[in-house]
Amino acid sequence: MSSPVFLALDLPRLDAAKDLATLVKGHVGGLKLGLEFFCAHGHHGVHELAQLGLPIFLDLKLHDIPNTVAGAIQAINVLQPAIVTVHASGGRAMMEDAKAAATGKTKIIAVTMLTSLDDTDLARTGVAGSAHDQVMRLAELAQTAGIDGIVCSGQEVGHIHRQWKTGLLVVPGLRLPSGAQGDQKRTVTPRQARDAGASVLVIGRPISRAADPLAAARAIEATL
Template identity: 65%
Template sequence: MSGSRIYVAIDTPDFERARTLAVRVRNHVGGLKLGLEFFCANGRQGIHDMADLGLPIFLDLKLHDIPNTVGKAIQALGPLDPAILTVHAAGGRAMMEDAKAAAPSGTKVVAVTVLTSLDSEDLEAIGLDRDPHMQVQRLTELARGAGLDGIVCSGSEVAAARRSWPGGFLVVPGVRPADGHSADQKRVVTPRAALDAGASVLVVGRPITQAADPDMAARAIEATL
C-alpha cells in the first residue's frame, strides 16, 4: 500500500466507475475519499465494497444537523469504521462534541470550515461579513475546543490553521497541479505548496479521476511531493 498523503476524491455515483478508478490508482494514493454522490447511490454496502480494496476510507458526508441527529447518524455509520469523517463546523460546538463522542475510536472526525467553492462575496451573501481566512480561523478554534481531530480548509488558510493548531489533522481539498484547471474551486494551491504550508493530507479529485491515465496522473502528483 502507498504511503502517500494523497486521498483521491472519487466523486461519482457509478459504483463500477468508482471501483475501476480506485483499482487503477491504488498503488499511488494513500486513501479513497467517498462523498455524497457515491454514498447516496451505493449506501453502506458500497462503502464496504470499496474498503475491501485495502485503502483507508475518507467518508466525506459533511454532516450538519442538531447534535442528537448527527450523533445518531455517526453511530449508524460506525460499522463502516472510516479513517476520516467530516462534519460542518458551522453546526456548532455541541454538535461537534456529539459527533466525536459517537465516532469509532480510530476515526478522525474533522470539521469543514469554509468550502473551497466559496469566496468573500459568497460569505457576504449568506450573512457572514468576514473574509474566508477570518472565518476559517474562527471555526478552527471552535473545532479544536470541541475536541475534534482537525479541520478541512483550503490551502490558502492551512498555514494559519497549522500555527493555531500545531497538532491538528489538517485536510486540504481543492489542490491542483501547477498546470491544472481550478474548475469550480475558488481558493486553490498546488499539492506541494499545501504540504509545505502544513497540510496533513491532500484531497485530489478531477486532476486524477478525469485524466486520460489516472494512474500516471497520480504518480505525477506524488512525484512533486
C-alpha cells in the same frame, strides 16, 4: 499513512469507482467518498471499496442538531471509516457529540468553509469579514470542541497549522499548475498545501478526469 493523497471518488457508477481506485491504489494513501457516492451506493459501496485495503474518508459534511448528527455517526460506525466530516458551523455541541459517538479509530474533522466559496459568497450569506477570518474562527471552535481536525483550503492551512500542531488538516480543491480550477475558487497546488502543513491532500478531478489517471497519480506523487 503511506501517502497524504486521498483520491476523491465521487463517481456515479460503483464499478467505475472501483476500477479507478484499483488502478491508482499504489500511489494514493486513501479513498475519499463524498455525498454523491454515498447517496448512490450507500453502505454497500463503502464495503466494496474498503476491500482494496485503503483507509476510507467519508466526506458526508454532517450538519444538524447534535442528537441527529450523533445518531448518524453511530449508524456509520459499522463501516469503520478512518475519517468523517461534519460542518464546524453546526456548533461546538454538535461537534462534541459527533466525536463522542465515533469509535476510537474514526477521526472526526470539521469543514470550515467550502473551497468553492470566496469573500463575496460569504458576504451574501450575511457573514462579515473575509473567508480567511471565518475559517480561522471556525478552526478555533473545532479545536475547542475536542475533535481531531478540520478541512480548509490551502490558503489557510499554514495559519491553522501554526496554531494547531496536532490537528489533522485536510485540504481539498487542489489543482495542478497547468490544470483548470473548475468550480473551486481558493486553490493551491498539492506541493504548496503539503509544505504549508496539510496532513491530507484530497485530489479528485486532476486524477479521475485525466487522460491517463495512473500517470497523473504518479506525477502528483512525484511532486510530494
